[in-house]
Amino acid sequence: MKAKVQWLDNSRFVGTAESGHTVVMDGDKQSAASPMEMVLMAAGSCASVDVVSILKKARQQVSAVEVELSAERADAVPAVFVRMHLKFIVSGIDISEKHVERAVNLSAEKYCSVSIMLGKSVDVSHSFEVRQAEF
CATH class of the missing domain: 3.30.300.20 (K homology (KH) domain)
Structure with a gap:
């Protein structure tokens, strides 16, 4: 299993799974789940x-x-x-x-x-x- 996480801005990141599905995460909980x-x-x-x-x-x-x-x-x-x-x-x-x-x-x-x-x-x-x- 593989995935990657890329920094978007501030404390926001997008994770992309090997299957191609993506999820946004926010360390500050402003725009997405932490x-x-x-x-x-x-x-x-x-x-x-x-x-x-x-x-x-x-x-x-x-x-x-x-x-x-x-x-x-x-x-x-x-x-x-x-x-x-x-x-x-x-x-x-x-x-x-x-x-x-x-x-x-x-x-x-x-x-x-x-x-x-x-x-x-x-x-x-x-x-x-x-x-x-x-x-």
């Missing part, structure tokens, strides 16, 4: 991909998956993450809590490369909530 916010969102999106895939394979009628992310950073430089929590909110028709719990655990323990990698130095925790879909 690099640390991107790491947090990457953990959430990686885990969400797993949870959706696992629930679909379990034939759950999922209509929405959202993950609320929170993180605490060290008070010193470098201000690395010390704690991160991912709360999954899964909506659908007759969603089984056991299936959601299994999907979240499999993502956390086996599949999500981002949160597993971060877990080597960050206290990463997970929770979930199941909601009946509204039509």
